[in-house]
């Protein structure tokens with residue numbers, strides 16, 4: 351083999367290894383949580399384990415609350431409503447959102463949900479996969495949340 355050919359092959363091999371390394375790094379980054387796990391949501395408002403991390407606190411300039419919730423598999427909020435509505439941005443995993451009287455909606459990474467003001471609803475993870483959601487609560491001078499009853503297993507599984 352001519353030495354120039356050998357060098358070319360050696361360079362190709364090095365480049366391939368470099369590409370494989372980069373792919374592995376990207377995949378790891380895509381599945382790592384963005385925010386801290388936070389504090390466990392209170393049992394009177396959640397079924398299962400839901401972890402809340404406040405990101406933007408309420409103040410009189412923005413009147414907006416932003417945070418992240420990680421729902422473990424099977425975990426969900428109680429039924430509740432927001433006086434000024436809520437926007438959810440799903441950043442990982444899989445879950446559900448349901449408005450009272452409507453079918454349960456499946457959520458996945460990248461979905462954006464607008465929950466209208468004073469509409470009764472719940473959100474949470476799927477049975478097998480957890481869900482990461484960012485929540486945005488606007489116009490907090492009108493209030494943030496009104497908590498209601500638990501989401502029963504039958505409601506969660508849509509079996510009634």
Ligand code: MN
Nearest residue numbers: 430432436465
């Ligand atoms: Mn909500």
